[in-house]
Amino acid sequence: MRLLISTHRVSAAILRFLAESMPPELRPWAEAMRAETDFIEGTFAPLTWTVGSVWALFKAAASARLVDAGRERPWAVRFVAVYYAAFSCELAAAIAWQVVAGKIHGPWQESIFPLLFCFLLVLLPAVIAIGLWLLDDAARWMAIFFAVLHAVVNCAWISNPEVHRSIMPSFRIAMDVSAIFLMNRPAVRGAFRDYRIDLRLTD
Amino acid sequence: MVDSIRLSPQLVSLLTILLEKPLEWRYGYDLSRETDLKSGTLYPILIRLAQRQWVESRWHLADENGKPRHMYRLTTDGRRAAAAAVAGRSKQRRVLRPAYEER
Numbered sequence: 001m002r003l004l005i006s007t008h009r010v011s012a013a014i015l016r017f018l019a020e021s022m023p024p025e026l027r028p029w030a031e032a033m034r035a036e037t038d039f040i041e042g043t044f045a046p047l048t049w050t051v052g053s054v055w056a057l058f059k060a061a062a063s064a065r066l067v068d069a070g071r072e073r074p075w076a077v078r079f080v081a082v083y084y085a086a087f088s089c090e091l092a093a094a095i096a097w098q099v100v101a102g103k104i105h106g107p108w109q110e111s112i113f114p115l116l117f118c119f120l121l122v123l124l125p126a127v128i129a130i131g132l133w134l135l136d137d138a139a140r141w142m143a144i145f146f147a148v149l150h151a152v153v154n155c156a157w158i159s160n161p162e163v164h165r166s167i168m169p170s171f172r173i174a175m176d177v178s179a180i181f182l183m184n185r186p187a188v189r190g191a192f193r194d195y196r197i198d199l200r201l202t203d
Numbered sequence: 204m205v206d207s208i209r210l211s212p213q214l215v216s217l218l219t220i221l222l223e224k225p226l227e228w229r230y231g232y233d234l235s236r237e238t239d240l241k242s243g244t245l246y247p248i249l250i251r252l253a254q255r256q257w258v259e260s261r262w263h264l265a266d267e268n269g270k271p272r273h274m275y276r277l278t279t280d281g282r283r284a285a286a287a288a289v290a291g292r293s294k295q296r297r298v299l300r301p302a303y304e305e306r
Contacts, residue, residue, distance in 0.1 A: 028273075029246065029250060031273070032231060032260070032272075032273030033231065033242060033246060035270065035271055035272050035273055036230065036231050036232040036242075036272065036273075038270050039230070039232055039265065039270075039272065040232055048241070048242075049232075049235075049241075049242045050242075051243070052241040052242030052243030052244070052245075052246075053242045053243070053246065054243075055243035056242060056243050056244075056245075056246035056247050056250075057246075059243075059247050060246075060247060060250050
């Protein structure tokens with residue numbers, strides 16, 4: 001009996017949390033799914049119901065975003081998104097080349113986790129690019145933060161007299177400064193602010 | 204947008220159940236049991252149907268404890284569209300089945 005009560009409570013708590021985190025248009029759906037958990041019979045059935053509901057909500061949120069992403073976005077957003085995607089690909093290719101060319105020395109047990117960490121790290125610009133493409137304002141802020149961080153690292157690199165001189169760090173700093181400038185243009189900020197999900201629930 | 208909807212077997216199953224008693228309001232969990240669809244399949248379909256205004260919904264106090272539940276039923280347009288969709292699907296099956304069975 002105790003387990004029965006707890007699975008219902010856990011399910012309701014998860015869906016209540018999700019309802020609060022969802023965009024306003026999806027909240028009634030999350031509430032509707034949560035309300036049903038009180039009436040589901042069985043010990044594990046509420047949990048199964050909750051897993052399905054979480055999937056349904058994320059699917060609805062994602063598809064609404066993709067539909068919304070079909071609208072026109074400023075050229076500056078496209079430019080920065082493409083740059084970040086290309087940057088991510090370049091870094092991933094560099095790591096892959098290191099692996100393929102046998103540049104990684106030492107036992108694989110020791111190198112596998114740093115390699116996986118590096119791969120996850122190089123995915124960050126790609127994730128920002130996807131967020132920018134979907135006109136997610138959090139991605140705009142992440143893009144600015146990433147550009148500042150990246151520019152600072154490259155400035156430190158250039159200022160070190162012992163490293164090999166190349167044009168790339170200067171080019172990257174220029175791109176970072178451009179990204180910061182472009183992401184703060186009023187037209188770009190406006191495009192992100194206009195973002196909304198159009199899902200109706202008759203009540 | 205309103206008329207284009209992919210007629211998956213799950214959607215047809217839900218529409219068939221909703222068409223059985225078209226004026227009756229149904230709970231999500233009851234629909235899930237009757238159609239044998241999991242919530243992860245049922246709700247995306249209900250959301251799509253609500254977007255196209257085939258389905259209307261309302262809150263209802265389900266028991267003496269006053270716990271609210273969400274109920275669904277087909278709209279007038281939804282009934283017409285669902286009947287056409289289910290009939291079209293049945294016709295398609297009748298056409299396809301003999302060809303399949305000849306194999």
